[in-house]
Amino acid sequence: MIRKAVFPAAGFGTRFLPATKASPKEMLPLVDMPLIQHGVEEAKASGVRDMIIVTGRGKNAIEDHFDVSFELEALLEKKGDGKLLAQVRQVTDGADFFYVRQNLPLGLGHAVLRSMDLVGQEPFGVILSDDVIDAPVPVLKQMIAAYERYSAGAVLAIQKVPKDAVHRYGIIKGKKIGDGAYEVSDMVEKPRPEKAPSDLAIIGRYILPPSIFHALSSTKPGAGGEIQLTDAIRSLIGKERVIGFEFDGVRYDAGTKLGFQMANIAFALKDPEIGPGLQAFLRKERLA
Numbered sequence: 001m002i003r004k005a006v007f008p009a010a011g012f013g014t015r016f017l018p019a020t021k022a023s024p025k026e027m028l029p030l031v032d033m034p035l036i037q038h039g040v041e042e043a044k045a046s047g048v049r050d051m052i053i054v055t056g057r058g059k060n061a062i063e064d065h066f067d068v069s070f071e072l073e074a075l076l077e078k079k080g081d082g083k084l085l086a087q088v089r090q091v092t093d094g095a096d097f098f099y100v101r102q103n104l105p106l107g108l109g110h111a112v113l114r115s116m117d118l119v120g121q122e123p124f125g126v127i128l129s130d131d132v133i134d135a136p137v138p139v140l141k142q143m144i145a146a147y148e149r150y151s152a153g154a155v156l157a158i159q160k161v162p163k164d165a166v167h168r169y170g171i172i173k174g175k176k177i178g179d180g181a182y183e184v185s186d187m188v189e190k191p192r193p194e195k196a197p198s199d200l201a202i203i204g205r206y207i208l209p210p211s212i213f214h215a216l217s218s219t220k221p222g223a224g225g226e227i228q229l230t231d232a233i234r235s236l237i238g239k240e241r242v243i244g245f246e247f248d249g250v251r252y253d254a255g256t257k258l259g260f261q262m263a264n265i266a267f268a269l270k271d272p273e274i275g276p277g278l279q280a281f282l283r284k285e286r287l288a
């Protein structure tokens with residue numbers, strides 16, 4: 001059972017400046033729902049109850065978003081707008097939210113390490129909400145099934161990427177052991193194409209054992225001078241069974257401006273309320 005999920009959200013989001021100067025990147029909306037709420041909804045739909053959000057300076061909007069707004073709910077109730085009221089209640093229903101600060105963004109590994117006391121001694125999920133995945137079955141749920149099927153210690157979401165993109169990801173070396181599953185024997189963060197052990201990149205979903213915290217606390221800064229989660233997971237190989245899992249779904253790198261716009265267009269086109277209008281507009285203006 002995976003009951004807890006960690007959402008690292010303390011980065012500066014520099015690729016979206018100036019939009020992220022005073023507002024968190026994780027609150028950028030995909031149509032009408034902030035990126036981080038997409039991640040939280042995925043976790044809820046995967047059976048997770050406790051959402052642990054790693055925040056930093058300037059991230060108060062995240063805490064406010066996952067808090068009940070009595071005034072807003074009273075107003076919507078008075079107006080008789082049941083649909084919007086249900087959408088607003090959905091934000092806080094079915095989960096408990098916990099926060100921990102990462103005072104300086106020293107890397108993803110460091111952000112996860114900050115959640116140690118809240119996670120305790122149990123396996124947990126990690127969701128990077130800027131990896132948006134449109135999937136028939138929530139990706140974390142797919143991964144939990146693989147975690148159980150292979151009696152894994154850790155499961156990493158992976159996806160094939162073009163050779164000229166491997167330098168942007170953690171890349172695994174692994175042997176295929178089943179449908180979409182790889183036994184990971186090594187991994188390297190942001191390799192040059194000629195040094196990459198495969199084209200299988202780690203995407204922002206993980207199931208990790210509590211032993212990762214000990215590994216993280218002795219992990220030195222790696223690529224980019226940051227404490228890398230990949231380096232700590234690598235040190236678990238041999239002690240824990242690490243599985244790379246090719247999920248079923250379309251993934252958008254919403255941490256980049258291009259990926260974010262692609263995700264917005266794809267989600268908007270699928271939206272029953274605005275999809276037909278957007279499609280008609282794109283055709284009329286010959287934009288697509």
Ligand code: UTP
Pocket residue numbers: 008009010011012013014015016025026054102104105106107108110111128129130255
């Ligand atoms: P990114 O590297 O994509 O986010 O980290 P960033 O640093 O905010 O963005 P850029 O590169 O400056 O544009 C992926 C996720 O990990 C979190 C980020 O908030 C993001 O959700 N993160 C990253 C942390 O919480 N702490 C860190 O030290 C680094």
